[in-house]
Structures are given as structure tokens and as C-alpha cells.
Amino acid sequence: MPRPISATISLSSLTHNLATVSKQLETACSKNGSKRPSIWAVIKANAYGHGIRNAVPAFAQADGLAMLDFDEALLCRELGWDKPLLMLEGLFEPGDVALLDRHRLVSAVHCQEQIDILAASKVSRPLDIFVKLNSGMNRLGFAPEQYSDAFRRLLALHERGTVNIVGKMSHFARADDDPDATRRQLDLFIKATQGLPGSVSVCNSAATLTPTIWPALPGGPDQWVRPGICLYGASPFDGRPADEFGLMPAQTLAAKLISVSELQAGASVGYGYTFTSSAKMRIGVVACGYADGYPRHAGTGTPVTVDGVRTRLLGRVSMDMLVVDLTPVPNAHVGSHVVLWGQGGPSVDEVAKAAGTIGYELLCAVAPRVPKFAV
Numbered sequence: 001m002p003r004p005i006s007a008t009i010s011l012s013s014l015t016h017n018l019a020t021v022s023k024q025l026e027t028a029c030s031k032n033g034s035k036r037p038s039i040w041a042v043i044k045a046n047a048y049g050h051g052i053r054n055a056v057p058a059f060a061q062a063d064g065l066a067m068l069d070f071d072e073a074l075l076c077r078e079l080g081w082d083k084p085l086l087m088l089e090g091l092f093e094p095g096d097v098a099l100l101d102r103h104r105l106v107s108a109v110h111c112q113e114q115i116d117i118l119a120a121s122k123v124s125r126p127l128d129i130f131v132k133l134n135s136g137m138n139r140l141g142f143a144p145e146q147y148s149d150a151f152r153r154l155l156a157l158h159e160r161g162t163v164n165i166v167g168k169m170s171h172f173a174r175a176d177d178d179p180d181a182t183r184r185q186l187d188l189f190i191k192a193t194q195g196l197p198g199s200v201s202v203c204n205s206a207a208t209l210t211p212t213i214w215p216a217l218p219g220g221p222d223q224w225v226r227p228g229i230c231l232y233g234a235s236p237f238d239g240r241p242a243d244e245f246g247l248m249p250a251q252t253l254a255a256k257l258i259s260v261s262e263l264q265a266g267a268s269v270g271y272g273y274t275f276t277s278s279a280k281m282r283i284g285v286v287a288c289g290y291a292d293g294y295p296r297h298a299g300t301g302t303p304v305t306v307d308g309v310r311t312r313l314l315g316r317v318s319m320d321m322l323v324v325d326l327t328p329v330p331n332a333h334v335g336s337h338v339v340l341w342g343q344g345g346p347s348v349d350e351v352a353k354a355a356g357t358i359g360y361e362l363l364c365a366v367a368p369r370v371p372k373f374a375v
Contacts, residue, residue, distance in 0.1 A: 004256035004287050004335075007366050009050050009374045010343065013250040014058035017231045020246045021208060022061070025225070028211035034219030040066040040086055040201065042228035043076075049364040050232060050251055054374045056081050059231070064106070066226055070099050077103050086130070086201075089140070090114050097121040108132050108169060110140040115153050118162055126164030129154055130201055133192050135185040137173040144192040151196050167199040167224075175206035175213070176236050186213060205229045206236040209245060234348050234359035241347060251363055252342025253294070253370070256335055257306065259285040260326065269323050270315035275300045282326040286338045289320040293366035294340060295355035302354035303346035305339045306332050310346070 018041060026036045041062035047055035052072050056079045059065065064084035067073055073085045090108040091097060094117050100107050101123040109115060110132040118127070131151050134141030142150045157163040170189045174181040189202060200217055201224035207213050208225040217223050229235070233249035235242040242249070263269065263283045268276045284306065290296040294317060302313040309329045313322055326332045339345025341362065348359040355362075366372075 002371065004258065005292060005370055006254060007049075007370050007372045008252045008254065008342070009054050009372060010248070010250050010252070011054055011058045011374055013233055013248040013343075014050065014055065014231065015061075017233055017247050017250065018059050018062060018227075021227050021230060024209070024245070025211075029219065032219070035221065037203075037219070037223040037225045038063040038199075038221045040064045040084075040224050040226045041231055042066045042088075042226050043072070044068045044088065044228070045364045046072070048229065048232045048360065049366050051372065051374065052076065053079065063221070064224070070096065070105075073105055074099070074103060084128070091117060093117070094121065097123065097127075100127050101125065106130065108140075109150075109154065110142065112150065115150060115157075118157055119153070121162065123162055126158070126161055128165040128167075129163050130167040130169040130199075133168065133170045133189055135170040135172075135188045135192070135202075136181070137171050137185075139171070141170060144188060147192045148196070151193075165198060167201060168193045168196060169201040172202065172204055172207050175204060175210060177238065179210075179212075182207065182210075182213065186217075199224055201226060203227075204236070205231075209236070229360050229363075232363060234363065238353075241349065243347075249342045249347060251348070251366070252344070253288070253292075253340040253366060254342070254345070255286050255288040255338045255340065257284040257324075257332060257338060258287045258321075258334060260332060260334055261285075268315070270318060272316050275315035282330070282332070283314060284324050284326045284332055284336070284338075286322050286324055286340075287320070288322055288338070288340055289318045291319045291367060292370050293362070294322065295351070295357060295362060295365075297357070298351060298355040303350050305345040307336045308344060 039062050041059040043055045044067045052075050066086040068089050086106045106128040108130050132141040133147050154166045172182050199222045203225040205227045208227045233247045263277045263281050265279045288294050296317045306329045311325050311328045341348040341351045348362050352359045
């Protein structure tokens with residue numbers, strides 16, 4: 001029989017989360033009489049580990065999808081997606097222009113080299129482009145003093161028939177925890193793009209869920225928000241759980257107990273003996289380890305549920321196994337159901353916090369050897 005571990009992807013939760021974000025946008029916009037922004041549902045990194053094949057039908061009501069990998073974009077088209085697809089890092093080499101052209105892909109442009117490639121290319125129909133501003137994250141994008149010239153180069157390509165729509169975009173570095181820093185980035189964006197035409201896209205998950213940012217931006221479909229992690233039922237905010245926003249976990253990592261035993265007082269568990277029992281206790285071994293994508297740095301106390309009862313991890317996570325405290329679950333036995341994160345267990349954000357990382361990483365890192373099922 002197969003090893004007792006699996007990752008279950010809830011399509012209904014994905015759809016619910018998109019609808020929840022959309023409804024919150026509509027409610028916030030109705031207060032100032034504007035229409036809901038357009039929504040790019042971000043599906044990069046194989047839909048944050050949930051699978052492109054699952055995300056495309058689940059996000060059918062999105063106005064567009066956004067990703068990095070051209071193979072993922074082409075798969076979306078093969079699956080029947082006929083609405084916009086945004087390549088968040090744009091093109092990487094001249095041959096990518098043909099893919100943008102053939103498959104009607106929207107491209108970010110963040111450096112002069114990409115503009116040079118477009119300028120030297122021929123297309124069968126004009127391409128839609130978003131020009132990215134480095135508004136303070138200092139990752140990708142044109143510096144503020146370079147932005148206008150870069151934008152006008154794209155407008156010149158519009159006159160030549162290479163480019164169709166030219167939009168403006170940036171990315172917030174601290175929308176999750178620093179309104180003042182976000183406001184400074186937004187002010188810089190507005191100043192650098194003043195007088196330039198086109199749609200706007202700046203809001204990630206945290207900014208999308210913070211409607212006080214929007215009044216300074218154009219309302220309605222000319223503003224494209226880019227929610228990512230929140231669509232998968234995790235929170236972009238430290239200390240604000242996803243269910244506070246009405247979001248549901250879309251990925252559940254579950255396994256079973258493969259051994260139950262008694263640990264004597266003074267005995268230790270696992271590599272390095274990082275946990276030593278002060279009294280006799282029952283422990284269980286779970287068929288899940290860091291080779292499955294569970295974080296090795298999760299230590300004693302990390303939450304887990306066994307047969308629906310919340311308990312804790314003990315000691316160090318091994319490659320293929322981890323140990324849990326069965327004290328709160330006296331009837332637990334070999335075969336008992338264990339939820340590492342997701343529906344019926346701790347949130348992925350709780351586990352990530354205990355491991356000193358973020359939920360994004362855990363969702364993306366579930367290993368290929370773990371069977372995945374969509375329901």
C-alpha cells in the first residue's frame with residue numbers, strides 16, 4: 001500500500017477565497033461609488049504548490065491570471081483560459097517575444113534590455129505591456145528618474161505597432177506591516193507616473209486586503225490588483241489569521257501514525273535529543289518529514305492535530321518521520337489521522353511561525369513524492 005501521507009487541494013476553497021476577496025473589494029469600492037478593480041489571480045510557483053490544473057478552473061471568475069513561467073502560461077491556454085495572462089518578470093530572451101505574440105500574453109517590462117528586445121522584434125499583433133517602477137523595494141523595476149523615458153520608449157513602440165496597451169505597475173515591500181512605508185511607495189509611484197496613460201497594478205495580497213490604499217489609485221477595471229497568498233487560504237499579515245478575512249485553507253497536508261509507544265521519564269526523542277521527557281508519556285510517529293516538505297526547523301511545540309485533537313510536535317523533524325505528543329489523545333493508535341496543516345488542523349501560518357518561516361514557503365515546498373488530490 002502507499003505510504004500514508006497526502007496533500008489535498010480543495011477547489012471549492014480556492015473559488016471561495018477568490019469570491020471573498022472580490023466581494024470585499026466590491027464592498028469597499030461601493031462606499032466611494034467606484035467599481036471593483038480588476039483581479040489578477042496570481043498562480044506563480046505552480047499555483048503556490050496547489051497545481052495550475054487546479055487553479056485555472058477554480059479561479060474562473062478572475063479577470064486574469066499572473067505567473068512567471070512561460071510553460072505555466074501555455075498550460076493555462078491549453079486548459080482553455082482565454083482571458084489575460086500576465087508574465088510578472090516579463091520576457092527573458094528574444095525568443096520569448098514569439099510566445100507573447102502567439103499566446104496573447106501580457107508582459108511586465110522592468111529593464112532597458114527588455115525594451116531593446118521588443119524594439120528589435122516583429123509581432124503579428126501589438127503586445128500588452130506593464131512597465132514596472134522600482135518604488136522602493138529595490139528588486140525589479142526602473143528607477144523613478146528613468147521611468148518616464150522607459151515608458152515613452154514603449155509608447156514609441158505603440159506608434160510602431162509593436163505595443164498595444166502600456167500600463168504602470170510596482171510592488172509594495174511592506175504592505176503587510178508598515179502603512180507609512182507603503183504610503184511613501186505609493187506617493188512615489190503616483191509622482192513618477194503622473195501624466196502617463198494606461199492601467200495601474202500595484203496591490204499584492206496585503207495591499208488588496210487594505211482598502212485604505214485604493215483612493216489614491218484609479219478606480220474600476222483600470223486598476224488591477226494582484227492577490228496571491230490570500231487566494232490559497234493563508235494570511236499575508238503576521239498576527240492576523242486568514243479566517244479573520246473569511247478565507248479557507250485550500251491545501252491540507254495529512255498523514256497517519258505509523259507507530260505508538262511509551263516514552264519513559266528522562267528519555268529523549270529523535271536526532272540530537274532536543275526533547276527529553278520529564279515524565280512517562282505516549283508518543284506517536286507520523287509518516288511525514290522534511291523530505292515531504294515539512295519544515296525541519298519546526299521544533300517542539302509546533303501545533304498538529306491527531307484524530308481532530310490539537311497536540312504538539314516533539315523533538316527534531318527527521319527526513320521521513322516526526323514525533324508527536326499523544327498525551328491529549330489517549331485513544332490514538334497506529335493509523336490515526338494526523339493533520340500537519342490545513343482543514344481540521346493548524347493553519348499553515350501557525351506551523352510556519354513555529355518554524356521561523358512563512359506559509360508561502362510551506363505551501364510551495366510540499367515535495368513531489370507526496371501524492372496530491374484535488375477535491
